[in-house]
Amino acid sequence: MSEQFGLFNYWVVITLMMTGFYIVIARQNLVKKLIGLNIFQTSVFLLFITMGKVRGGTAPILDKTIEIYSNPLPHVLILTAIVVGLATTALGLAIVVRIDHVYETIEEEEIHDIERGIKR
């Protein structure tokens, strides 16, 4: 039982990853797809942060009394990945705004119909 609980974070990572991935594939709405992409990326952030945690470890401060400390590197890496994710979302939303301007819809199906010349 405690073994399962110890892996709790990883189960959350898998759940989030699959939820996000499913939304990206299954949704037609361009904004919802981006939200799915965000959830997908967040699961990876959690994966990195979880692997940095050492049981019983404290913050990495150079002090004689501290022997076990958590690995800070994954956190720093994920800080970069968060910025990248932010940039991707911002750019994605900007493109969706432009798409909404020229197509007057953000539903994938309707965009395909417009391109095929089908009137709704």
Add this chain to the structure above:
Amino acid sequence: MIAEHPVIQILIPLLGAPLCVLTGRGVLAYWLALACSLASLFVATRLLATVMATGPIVYELGGWAAPWGIEYRIGPLNSFVLLLVALLGAMVMLAAKKSVESEIPGDRRHFFYAAMLLCQTGLLGITITGDAFNVFVFLEIAALSSYVLIAMGHQRRALYASYQYLIMGTIGSTFILISIGLLYQMTGTLNMADLAARLPAVGDTRTVLVSFAFFMVGVSLKMALFPLHMWLPNAYTYAPSIVSAFLASTATKVAVYVMIRFLFSIYGPAFAFDRIGVSQILGSLALVGIVIMSAAAIFQNNVKRLLAYSSVAQIGYIVLGISFASENGLTGGIVHLFNHGLMKGALFLVVAAVVYRVGSSDLNAFRGLGRAMPVTMFLFVLGGLGMIGVPLTVGFISKWYLILAAIETGHWLAVALVLLSSLLAVIYVWRVVEFAYFQPRDRDSDPVGEAPLSMLVPTAILVLATIVFGINTEWTVGVARAAAVFLLGGHA
């Protein structure tokens, strides 16, 4: 000075980009971008010369020793790819001025050039770095700027193409990020050389297997390996012509480089090829892709789209070479990576010239251009001969080594399919030639003149290079073989 070259290679375009934005509207941004691209090409040439003369260069960023700091490690393979990216960056930039003036509105041109430089930064960075996480960061720099560049296409479909690429590309690079994370979890290092040393001890764990799976799917998405190529035809068709030329000749090639680097110098041939048997999967996907995509190219009515499908097929050739994991196979794959960059860059620049003069890349727009734009179309024919693989062009050299490797390993089906796809290439190149030389222009259409010299010269340089390296193969094949030997020896 040469000691600082690796970091200067990245700094030139990286610092050039914000400067381009600061110059504001006007032609200054263009000249600045051109100067940066040419300087970057100069540095790349020096780097390759140094590597070939004195062996790999190791550069520690900020003076922090690896594995704590990030190191740039330049061997024969990356210096070769660096040269390709810098060369195409410079040639495309030389041709860019007129084409961009006709396709990008005046208030956005300086942003356009900034994005072009950032894209170059990303691609050069992926190639030069020796740190796995750094690869991801540069991958995203290159990807984000290419989404912006594609979205600048003047048709509205460019926006949707860019959005699709954004979704697919982000999934691809996030997969790569997951794989790097899992590798870090098992080894506690991100330095590529360090990873290679520590992985064999944990190679049997499921974590490493999963990381390998994530990596292969992610990188295949990035390089548009069949059947993960869905984003590519639209992106290349609707992007501004100059962007199509740059991305088609460099972006997917750099992704292939990442795959080679991870397969051979991180996971190692023993793990990837002997234990997982990645050869069969890559080889069969490549062969199916080569044939289906070459056939699909025949049915396209837009020359940009035709070339895009042919690009997916050509990625298949490169991957096929890698999948043999033999010296000749790798040499063929790496040399084709370079050769195809030259050919596709030239062909897309011809299309850019046609779009500049006629205003469309539709096959119908090519009617009668053999008479109206004789030099441009002649360059297209020469480039097309390279795509087919006619002797005395670079295409022949790559295919020669691929077929040699296939015969060596007894893959007769591969030999047959490579030859078949060359025939398919004859058909799709011929379609364009037929429209250009054997169909008259519409009588009521405006007269069309030869492409401007600023576009003809870089195209001609690239086409000339495809012929020079097709006749005198010593240099390209020499570098590629050195890279192949180096990789098979398990080095970076």
